[in-house]
Amino acid sequence: MLKKFIDKESGREVESxxxxxxxxxxxxxxFDKGSLEVLLIEHxxxxxxxxxxxxxxxxxxxxxxxxxxxRLLADLTGLDDIYLEQLKAFGSPDRFPLGRVITxxxxxxxxxEDYNIKAGFTASDAKWYKIADIxxxxxxxxxILEFSLVNLRNRVRQAPIGFxxxxxxxxxxxxxxxxxxxxxxxxxKSNFRRKFLRMKLLxxxxxxxxxxxxxxxxxxxxxxxxxxxLTKKGFSFEF
Amino acid sequence: MLKKFIDKESGREVESxxxxxxxxxxxxxxFDKGSLEVLLIEHxxxxxxxxxxxxxxxxxxxxxxxxxxxRLLADLTGLDDIYLEQLKAFGSPDRFPLGRVITxxxxxxxxxEDYNIKAGFTASDAKWYKIADIxxxxxxxxxILEFSLVNLRNRVRQAPIGFxxxxxxxxxxxxxxxxxxxxxxxxxKSNFRRKFLRMKLLxxxxxxxxxxxxxxxxxxxxxxxxxxxLTKKGFSFEF
DNA sequence: ATACTTGTGGTCATATTTACCATAAGATAA
DNA sequence: TTATCTTATGGTAAATATGACCACAAGTAT
Numbered sequence: 001m002l003k004k005f006i007d008k009e010s011g012r013e014v015e016s017x018x019x020x021x022x023x024x025x026x027x028x029x030x031f032d033k034g035s036l037e038v039l040l041i042e043h044x045x046x047x048x049x050x051x052x053x054x055x056x057x058x059x060x061x062x063x064x065x066x067x068x069x070x071r072l073l074a075d076l077t078g079l080d081d082i083y084l085e086q087l088k089a090f091g092s093p094d095r096f097p098l099g100r101v102i103t104x105x106x107x108x109x110x111x112x113e114d115y116n117i118k119a120g121f122t123a124s125d126a127k128w129y130k131i132a133d134i135x136x137x138x139x140x141x142x143x144i145l146e147f148s149l150v151n152l153r154n155r156v157r158q159a160p161i162g163f164x165x166x167x168x169x170x171x172x173x174x175x176x177x178x179x180x181x182x183x184x185x186x187x188x189k190s191n192f193r194r195k196f197l198r199m200k201l202l203x204x205x206x207x208x209x210x211x212x213x214x215x216x217x218x219x220x221x222x223x224x225x226x227x228x229x230l231t232k233k234g235f236s237f238e239f
Numbered sequence: 240m241l242k243k244f245i246d247k248e249s250g251r252e253v254e255s256x257x258x259x260x261x262x263x264x265x266x267x268x269x270f271d272k273g274s275l276e277v278l279l280i281e282h283x284x285x286x287x288x289x290x291x292x293x294x295x296x297x298x299x300x301x302x303x304x305x306x307x308x309x310r311l312l313a314d315l316t317g318l319d320d321i322y323l324e325q326l327k328a329f330g331s332p333d334r335f336p337l338g339r340v341i342t343x344x345x346x347x348x349x350x351x352e353d354y355n356i357k358a359g360f361t362a363s364d365a366k367w368y369k370i371a372d373i374x375x376x377x378x379x380x381x382x383i384l385e386f387s388l389v390n391l392r393n394r395v396r397q398a399p400i401g402f403x404x405x406x407x408x409x410x411x412x413x414x415x416x417x418x419x420x421x422x423x424x425x426x427x428k429s430n431f432r433r434k435f436l437r438m439k440l441l442x443x444x445x446x447x448x449x450x451x452x453x454x455x456x457x458x459x460x461x462x463x464x465x466x467x468x469l470t471k472k473g474f475s476f477e478f
Numbered sequence: 479a480t481a482c483t484t485g486t487g488g489t490c491a492t493a494t495t496t497a498c499c500a501t502a503a504g505a506t507a508a
Numbered sequence: 509t510t511a512t513c514t515t516a517t518g519g520t521a522a523a524t525a526t527g528a529c530c531a532c533a534a535g536t537a538t
Contacts (some may be wrong), residue, residue: 188498191495191497195494217502234501238495
């Protein structure tokens with residue numbers, strides 16, 4: 001019952017049982033007005049035309065899988081040069097209706113202000129959805145999304161990656177709100193401040209918030225060197 | 240320059256640019272006499288006959304990737320019903336000399352006492368190697384091993400997974416030695432005890448060590464319920 | 479009995495966390 | 509202008525956790 005392919009060049013048979021189609025699917029997180037959001041695209045072609053799903057596509061033979069993820073995201077949404085990390089391979093035999101397709105999930109954290117999403121390639125539309133408003137997605141994409149959300153909640157406590165969702169300059173309060181939103185907890189402003197400042201990860205800037213109707217807060221940027229160090233040696237943020 | 244395959248049944252051409260061979264490679268950790276070890280196999284056939292590498296092989300179309308990992312490990316080494324977790328997909332275009340092969344890495348933690356390793360299938364030998372004595376391995380297997388070691392060091396501080404390397408019943412001292420070995424640090428007996436017991440993860444048994452030439456230590460087993468809870472809500476073991 | 483080894487329980491000084499409170503620094507409304 | 513509101517920021521005290529170390533217990537080996 002094994003299907004066989006013939007290699008056109010060599011003429012030799014190749015057992016299809018070990019040949020698999022591999023795709024990439026990306027869960028792109030953004031943070032806007034206090035809400036965690038995910039970038040979804042509407043498929044412009046293929047068997048699921050018109051339906052929403054995660055941005056993704058085929059891996060080419062000549063590229064690394066990280067490279068494929070970056071290429072696909074750029075093609076489909078215009079996102080370029082972003083924080084992207086491999087999540088997990090999903091390979092249930094029946095996850096794709098037309099045959100066995102294994103997909104490698106990636107998740108990305110982007111600063112919303114830096115990008116204008118533009119649907120491209122095989123995507124007819126691309127939009128940010130609030131986590132609470134995710135529609136039914138194609139294939140097992142809801143499952144992949146759920147997995148990446150759990151992963152994000154874990155990662156954000158174990159590595160200083162939250163900044164990738166915030167603008168270059170941010171206040172401690174905004175950072176705290178980000179953690180509160182992702183982890184679905186409430187925190188104490190004062191304790192959060194002390195805890196975070198103690199690890200020297202943030203550099204205070206010579207700037208304050210503008211155009212706010214209350215006392216303007218100090219702006220901070222994160223320190224890439226300490227970031228590097230903490231990422232290597234481990235980071236633990238307890239609540 | 241794209242290679243094409245012909246589907247024997249339908250007669251249609253399939254672009255080989257999206258067809259990839261996918262394998263599984265497993266890093267199996269064990270712990271014996273105070274040393275962290277890895278299970279390697281000697282290949283009995285194929286282009287790398289006689290060389291050592293990680294146990295692994297092709298994924299079949301009809302099985303999940305987790306299923307493939309379990310099957311391969313059972314076939315090659317006799318290991319069955321073990322703690323196995325997906326690590327990462329490795330997909331550098333040139334990692335495999337005969338063409339593009341993507342491999343999905345898994346790591347496993349096994350209780351050495353429970354298994355007798357027996358080489359099988361396409362493995363002519365299977366042996367435990369101490370971490371410090373790993374030879375040169377085929378393909379990028381040294382790289383995969385190194386990655387999984389870093390991963391293990393991180394995971395062991397963030398989830399209560401160390402028990403999977405120990406016998407059912409163990410002493411606090413043995414547990415500490417395990418942590419010391421994996422993390423390459425020295426710890427204080429007394430403080431380790433206090434810290435670990437406080438989280439109620441361990442159930443003291445009505446048994447003591449046997450046949451030791453010193454005061455016999457209390458034996459413990461871990462509590463699966465608390466284990467479950469800690470795994471979900473997060474676990475942090477600082478040193 | 480003595481020495482030796484590991485287990486187990488403690489102390490104490492120090493550091494961290496938590497739950498608050500108080501004041502500062504603006505903006506806005508009366 | 510003054511009062512009031514909101515958020516920022518800095519503090520305090522009690523509870524908890526940590527790290528270094530000690531002392532005795534409970535066995536084995538000589």
